[in-house]
Amino acid sequence: MNGKAAAAGMETGGTEGARRRGLVSGFRFEFDPVSDRVPWWVPIAAVLAALAVCAVFIAANGMSPLAVYGKMLTGAFGTRFGLTETLVKTIPLLLCGVGVSIAYRISFWNIGAEGQFLAGAMAATAVTIYLPDLPAAASLPLMTLAGIAAGGVWGLMTAVPRAYFQVNELITSLMLNYVALLLLDYVVFGPWRDPGGLNFPGSPMFTAAQSLPAFGGTRLHFGLVFALAAVLLYAFLFRRTRWGYELRLIGSNPEAARNAGISLNRQMLLVMLASGGLAGLAGMAEVSGVAHRLMYGISPGYGYTAIIVAWIARLHPLGLVLSAFLFGGLIVGGYSVQTIGLPSATSEMLQGAVLFFVIAGAALGRVRIRRIG
Amino acid sequence: MTEPYVVEMRGIRKQFGSLVANDNVDFAVKAGEVHALLGENGAGKSTLMSMLSGVYRPTAGEILIRGRKVNIRSPRDALALGVGMVFQQFRLVQTLTAAENILLGEKTSVWRGASWMRRKMDEISAVAGRFGLGITADRPVWQMSVGEQQRVEIVKVLYRGADIILLDEPTSVLTPGETDQLFETLLKLRAAGKTIILTTHKLREVMAIADRISVMRKGRMLKTLNRLETNERELAQLMVGRAASGIVKPEARAPGKPLLEVEGLTVEAGKGRTAVRGVSFTVREGEIVGIAGVAGNGQSELAEALAGLREWNAGTIRVCGREWKRASVRTAIESGVSHVPENRMRSGLAGSLGIVDNLLLKSYREPERSRFGLLRGRRNREWARSLVERFDIRAAGLDTPVRQLSGGNQQKLLLAREVDRDPMLMIAVHPTQGLDIGATESVHRLLLGLRASGRGVLLISEDLDEVMQLSDRILVMSGGAIVGEMSREDADRERIGLYMAGLRAAPGEAAS
Numbered sequence: 001m002n003g004k005a006a007a008a009g010m011e012t013g014g015t016e017g018a019r020r021r022g023l024v025s026g027f028r029f030e031f032d033p034v035s036d037r038v039p040w041w042v043p044i045a046a047v048l049a050a051l052a053v054c055a056v057f058i059a060a061n062g063m064s065p066l067a068v069y070g071k072m073l074t075g076a077f078g079t080r081f082g083l084t085e086t087l088v089k090t091i092p093l094l095l096c097g098v099g100v101s102i103a104y105r106i107s108f109w110n111i112g113a114e115g116q117f118l119a120g121a122m123a124a125t126a127v128t129i130y131l132p133d134l135p136a137a138a139s140l141p142l143m144t145l146a147g148i149a150a151g152g153v154w155g156l157m158t159a160v161p162r163a164y165f166q167v168n169e170l171i172t173s174l175m176l177n178y179v180a181l182l183l184l185d186y187v188v189f190g191p192w193r194d195p196g197g198l199n200f201p202g203s204p205m206f207t208a209a210q211s212l213p214a215f216g217g218t219r220l221h222f223g224l225v226f227a228l229a230a231v232l233l234y235a236f237l238f239r240r241t242r243w244g245y246e247l248r249l250i251g252s253n254p255e256a257a258r259n260a261g262i263s264l265n266r267q268m269l270l271v272m273l274a275s276g277g278l279a280g281l282a283g284m285a286e287v288s289g290v291a292h293r294l295m296y297g298i299s300p301g302y303g304y305t306a307i308i309v310a311w312i313a314r315l316h317p318l319g320l321v322l323s324a325f326l327f328g329g330l331i332v333g334g335y336s337v338q339t340i341g342l343p344s345a346t347s348e349m350l351q352g353a354v355l356f357f358v359i360a361g362a363a364l365g366r367v368r369i370r371r372i373g
Numbered sequence: 374m375t376e377p378y379v380v381e382m383r384g385i386r387k388q389f390g391s392l393v394a395n396d397n398v399d400f401a402v403k404a405g406e407v408h409a410l411l412g413e414n415g416a417g418k419s420t421l422m423s424m425l426s427g428v429y430r431p432t433a434g435e436i437l438i439r440g441r442k443v444n445i446r447s448p449r450d451a452l453a454l455g456v457g458m459v460f461q462q463f464r465l466v467q468t469l470t471a472a473e474n475i476l477l478g479e480k481t482s483v484w485r486g487a488s489w490m491r492r493k494m495d496e497i498s499a500v501a502g503r504f505g506l507g508i509t510a511d512r513p514v515w516q517m518s519v520g521e522q523q524r525v526e527i528v529k530v531l532y533r534g535a536d537i538i539l540l541d542e543p544t545s546v547l548t549p550g551e552t553d554q555l556f557e558t559l560l561k562l563r564a565a566g567k568t569i570i571l572t573t574h575k576l577r578e579v580m581a582i583a584d585r586i587s588v589m590r591k592g593r594m595l596k597t598l599n600r601l602e603t604n605e606r607e608l609a610q611l612m613v614g615r616a617a618s619g620i621v622k623p624e625a626r627a628p629g630k631p632l633l634e635v636e637g638l639t640v641e642a643g644k645g646r647t648a649v650r651g652v653s654f655t656v657r658e659g660e661i662v663g664i665a666g667v668a669g670n671g672q673s674e675l676a677e678a679l680a681g682l683r684e685w686n687a688g689t690i691r692v693c694g695r696e697w698k699r700a701s702v703r704t705a706i707e708s709g710v711s712h713v714p715e716n717r718m719r720s721g722l723a724g725s726l727g728i729v730d731n732l733l734l735k736s737y738r739e740p741e742r743s744r745f746g747l748l749r750g751r752r753n754r755e756w757a758r759s760l761v762e763r764f765d766i767r768a769a770g771l772d773t774p775v776r777q778l779s780g781g782n783q784q785k786l787l788l789a790r791e792v793d794r795d796p797m798l799m800i801a802v803h804p805t806q807g808l809d810i811g812a813t814e815s816v817h818r819l820l821l822g823l824r825a826s827g828r829g830v831l832l833i834s835e836d837l838d839e840v841m842q843l844s845d846r847i848l849v850m851s852g853g854a855i856v857g858e859m860s861r862e863d864a865d866r867e868r869i870g871l872y873m874a875g876l877r878a879a880p881g882e883a884a885s
């Protein structure tokens with residue numbers, strides 16, 4: 001359907017153009033032939049446009065949009081509790097966001113961060129189940145490694161078919177999310193269920209030795225350090241290192257990269273190992289730092305939201321921090337509007353609208369209006 | 374005016390930046406003839422066709438269709454005048470069926486139900502059947518052979534009511550059998566009163582199908598001939614041209630040790646096509662070996678194998694005495710082979726990256742450029758700046774995306790990268806394609822400089838002037854094999870032209 005429409009548009013471009021020239025006399029819309037740079041303010045404008053559109057729906061629900069946005073703002077950023085909660089949500093978003101960004105840099109469309117996150121969470125929990133009595137100095141590093149490794153392997157399961165059999169990574173990475181989700185359901189309803197948990201679908205609570213330390217009595221945990229370190233490493237990787245240069249080359253022109261003697265297949269595997277590993281680390285941090293157990297519905301879709309986070313940031317390191325924080329705030333703000341009688345889906349609507357406008361902005365940002373004489 | 378010309382182009386000029394693709398071209402086609410536009414790649418044939426079909430607009434000159442002056446602003450305008458083009462790269466949506474592709478531009482009805490589709494299918498089959506164009510209208514395009522896709526394109530043009538049909542290099546993608554089939558179709562079209570213009574660089578085809586032949590070279594129209602009054606020899610001569618004047622031939626020097634030894638090299642290019650057939654040759658120190666030939670006769674595959682980009686199936690490659698076991702770009706780079714690929718933006722440069730990153734492409738692994746896995750940023754910038762100066766690359770800044778540079782500056786950048794490594798062997802494929810005179814000269818100077826410092830150069834080019842001007846020895850490739858070899862002293866334009874055309878006859882006994 002899409003192809004047909006697009007092709008029809010292409011075919012008829014001539015007359016459409018001519019007609020448009022007739023209507024809007026002397027102007028023509030065309031893609032910038034040289035630069036595909038989008039101005040820096042486009043994402044900001046996109047967020048504002050999304051707020052404006054969602055305001056209509058909020059108003060239709062009989063609420064004042066300003067009051068709702070105010071509530072969301074104070075709920076997410078206005079109080080100490082809100083702010084730490086927002087930061088707690090920022091951690092997995094940022095880790096997964098950096099993860100998918102690495103893959104997107106070489107045009108590997110990994111939409112499987114959710115599954116990689118769950119794989120990491122399960123692997124970290126497995127350490128607590130099968131090696132329950134380790135001291136913190138052993139169990140936390142082991143859980144971290146297990147989380148990264150499991151996420152990485154989950155990522156490889158997408159990269160290997162793509163590299164060696166040209167299997168579309170969009171399909172496999174998405175499908176593997178469901179595999180991971182069902183595996184999670186199996187372990188929390190089955191073998192790993194807490195016997196003392198009154199049938200609650202979750203593993204036994206982690207001990208202190210299995211939990212990431214928190215900061216000053218808040219729920220904000222050590223995972224924040226992981227996340228910030230990941231962003232810094234990501235920025236450093238692409239700006240300064242030889243590997244980052246190779247990835248930039250692949251991202252810009254895979255054929256030229258081949259000409260430089262770079263093995264695209266090998267790079268794909270390495271990138272997905274890193275990409276999945278970061279999402280796996282996020283999963284580990286979430287069970288060990290926030291929930292302190294593995295449970296049903298451990299992720300409210302962090303892996304999917306991370307795709308939006310990466311897209312809005314346009315894969316830029318600082319942008320990732322800002323957009324992860326913004327979306328953390330949207331999640332927390334969504335909780336607070338429930339108290340005034342709006343569904344929490346309001347926040348999802350906002351997330352969707354922001355993505356929509358960002359993508360539209362990226363496309364339209366390349367269009368130039370030219371006067372023709 | 375006595376002749377009823379259906380298409381007339383007068384004083385056509387087309388400029389892309391500083392490159393003149395068509396220079397004061399006059400071109401006229403009679404109604405109901407098959408007219409071949411003959412010339413090497415880059416002669417300006419496709420550009421001329423594109424202006425007739427509304428893809429480009431001429432910088433100057435006028436176009437007359439059926440004696441009326443017209444202004445063709447889009448392919449749709451062209452179609453309204455009955456001019457339809459079959460492009461070299463097909464414009465088909467792979468996932469749609471043949472019929473859906475043909476009907477894409479249709480604007481007559483909003484509702485496209487089953488009965489409407491059935492009626493349209495019948496119409497399409499009727500058009501296809503009338504001209505012997507066997508297509509399966511309800512099959513998706515991606516399942517079709519290249520020949521069938523081309524037939525769909527032709528049916529599309531016919532269905533839309535074109536009676537002047539342009540075909541751009543129609544046989545370049547076809548097997549010999551499919552080519553014969555296409556020619557039968559073209560003759561049927563001619564019998565039905567259609568006018569056909571096709572571009573090609575294959576002499577044999579021209580002689581097989583065309584009524585009249587127009588020869589272009591380097592953007593100029595040389596001559597229009599009747600097929601019956603000419604022969605392949607004359608056409609070959611016209612196509613490759615006479616020796617350009619004022620060439621300063623570098624003095625011959627005694628060649629040194631062999632740098633590149635190729636023996637019995639055979640390369641399969643997928644789908645069972647053998648691109649290179651048992652090729653053997655040697656490039657020595659201080660020598661430029663030129664490979665002349667029309668594009669698509671195995672030169673690209675040969676170059677890719679020598680650059681480590683493509684596996685070969687039989688034969689050996691030895692560089693500086695060391696035999697290569699398998700295709701590896703790293704091995705090629707490390708053994709001092711530089712490569713100027715035929716399409717710089719497709720495989721030579723990373724368009725969105727800046728000058729520094731593009732210069733680093735071959736050397737970033739060296740300790741001079743990176744240490745402990747880190748790029749030596751400041752040092753690399755200074756190095757890049759010195760190269761930009763030395764090779765006179767004009768750019769706004771070191772971080773300007775190289776896509777924004779002019780073609781000449783892109784090529785200079787690429788050569789700067791490849792020459793600065795002080796390669797033992799340079800493989801240059803069409804190194805001056807699309808460049809203006811100034812840039813061409815600086816590329817030539819660089820290649821001669823390598824030769825002067827005792828390096829070897831393998832120059833693969835379609836531009837016979839270039840090959841003859843620079844090479845110490847000339848090999849001619851045709852059909853994947855080396856069909857002729859001669860030293861610079863024996864080089865004879867006419868003979869090379871015949872070899873290029875795939876006619877092995879010696880000059881005295883050329884086919885008539």
